[in-house]
């Protein structure tokens with residue numbers, strides 16, 4: 001029997017514990033496990049880098065929410081990305097990456113993976129033809145996509161890009177951090193691997209750093225699982241438990257994030273102190289139709305250009321009170337930041353450099369009138 005998203009979020013991988021009936025998966029805070037005989041680990045558990053029941057519960061739940069077969073939880077989103085890259089790519093290979101992506105993802109490709117012989121080409125992921133043109137037939141192993149992109153909220157057509165990648169014998173990898181599986185399930189649109197910074201909406205409470213990979217391909221899943229153990233950047237049991245606790249409310253949180261974001265976009269759009277508002281829910285957004293086709297709603301992230309330029313953007317960020325000035329996103333509390341000087345500073349001078357007058361909002365689930373009042377005073 002298939003269940004709805006909210007049911008899976010609360011129950012997938014989370015049956016009551018066999019021994020005590022504990023309704024919530026216990027935190028198995030152990031590094032190792034007693035073995036019944038040499039070579040006979042109980043239930044297959046031998047060492048917590050290789051396997052841990054709390055992490056298993058999270059992994060099973062993540063796989064179910066992303067409509068995949070295998071879910072794997074890591075120490076951070078970047079640890080998940082690194083494990084994926086070193087599983088599916090080698091020296092001499094090439095990847096296509098977004099020309100607008102999380103700065104840390106860009107840094108991983110440009111400053112780390114390239115030194116090991118992995119070439120990359122940035123392309124506009126909202127332009128399917130541009131991605132096709134960036135592919136080097138036979139050499140490109142991965143087309144890497146964020147949608148919506150961070151921080152410009154560009155939209156990639158996932159079904160079209162899956163066809164482009166597969167035609168070239170490459171994998172389509174989708175960083176689904178901004179949408180969360182509640183708003184968008186890339187695997188159902190043809191993606192091979194979904195990446196998450198579970199630090200964001202999946203965990204949802206800004207209290208834990210983590211990452212995930214999910215795939216529907218059992219063979220690829222086993223290769224990724226092998227590398228998860230071989231490379232060792234696993235999610236710890238307490239972090240897995242916190243993330244699982246957050247996941248239970250993912251659907252209801254996302255709906256409120258979207259409700260609040262829609263009200264704030266309506267307020268910002270056309271405001272005298274605000275230039276362009278970037279939000280895929282706006283009918284004027286170039287990716288609106290694609291977003292409406294592949295997303296349930298348009299999410300809680302908004303970017304906008306400050307009418308008064310870079311200094312104005314910085315002032316807005318500094319004046320905000322309820323919107324906390326901080327990096328990260330996807331928590332219940334609203335955050336504001338200046339991508340050019342904060343999250344995307346590592347992309348300065350690169351093709352991924354972001355406009356200096358850009359402000360990014362992660363809209364939380366507080367009372368929306370309070371958020372609007374805070375923006376009104378912050379805009380100056």
Ligand SMILES: Cc1ncc(COP(=O)(O)O)c(C=O)c1O
Nearest residue numbers: 076077078102150177197199210
């Ligand atoms: C879209 C996106 N992907 C990946 C990451 C990296 O995740 P982490 O910070 O958990 O390593 C981030 C972090 O901000 C992100 O925004």
